[in-house]
Amino acid sequence: LPIKPCYYEGTPLQYSTYVPHDIQGLINRHGGAPRFVEFLDNFFDSGGYTQGNEPDILTPYLYNYAGRPDRTADRVRKILATDYAATGNGLPGNDDAGAMSSWYVFGAMGFYPNAGQDVYLFGSPLFSRVEIDLGNSHKLIIVAKNVSEKNRYIQSATLNAKKWDKAWFSHSDILNGAEFVLEMGDKPSGWGNSDFPPSV
Numbered sequence: 001l002p003i004k005p006c007y008y009e010g011t012p013l014q015y016s017t018y019v020p021h022d023i024q025g026l027i028n029r030h031g032g033a034p035r036f037v038e039f040l041d042n043f044f045d046s047g048g049y050t051q052g053n054e055p056d057i058l059t060p061y062l063y064n065y066a067g068r069p070d071r072t073a074d075r076v077r078k079i080l081a082t083d084y085a086a087t088g089n090g091l092p093g094n095d096d097a098g099a100m101s102s103w104y105v106f107g108a109m110g111f112y113p114n115a116g117q118d119v120y121l122f123g124s125p126l127f128s129r130v131e132i133d134l135g136n137s138h139k140l141i142i143v144a145k146n147v148s149e150k151n152r153y154i155q156s157a158t159l160n161a162k163k164w165d166k167a168w169f170s171h172s173d174i175l176n177g178a179e180f181v182l183e184m185g186d187k188p189s190g191w192g193n194s195d196f197p198p199s200v
Contacts, residue, residue, distance in 0.1 A: 010055035024199035033066035052093030069167035070188035073124035138177035167192030
C-alpha cells in the first residue's frame with residue numbers, strides 16, 4: 001500500500017518554517033530577505049501561525065535572520081499579550097513538559113534559544129531588568145531602559161559596556177557572566193539589521 005504523507009500536530013505551512021539549523025538556506029529558497037519577510041508577514045497575518053504547538057514556535061524570531069528584529073518585537077509582543085493569561089487555561093496549548101510556559105518566560109525576558117544551537121535571538125523584553133543565575137557565581141543580566149508596551153523596539157545595545165549591534169548572541173558570549181543594556185524606543189531603529197545569526 002502507498003504511504004500517505006502526514007503532518008503530525010501541525011500543517012505543511014507551519015512545518016515549512018522549521019529548519020532551525022539553516023534559516024539562511026530557507027531565506028535563499030524564498031528569494032532573499034525581503035521576500036522572506038513578506039512570506040512571514042503573510043504567514044502571521046493570514047492566520048497560518050499558531051502558538052499552541054511546537055512546530056512553528058521559533059517562527060516569530062526568524063525575522064532576525066532577515067534583518068528585521070523590529071518585526072520579531074511586534075510578533076512576540078502580540079503573542080505574549082493575546083495568547084497567554086494568568087488563568088487556569090491561560091496557556092495556548094498543551095504545555096508539553098514546559099514548552100508553552102518556557103516560551104512565555106523567554107519571550108518576557110527578551111530572547112529565545114534556537115533549539116540545538118549556540119544561538120539566542122533577541123525579541124522585546126517585558127521587564128526593565130532580568131537576572132539569571134548561570135551557576136558558578138555567574139549571572140546574565142538584561143537591562144531594558146525605558147521599556148514599555150509602546151517602547152518595544154531595541155534602539156541600541158551594549159554587552160559588558162561594549163557596543164552590540166547584533167540581534168542575537170551565542171552561549172559563549174554569556175557563559176562567564178554578562179550584562180546586556182538595551183535602549184528601548186517606540187519606533188524601529190535599524191538596530192540589528194546586519195550581522196545575522198549563523199546558519200549551519
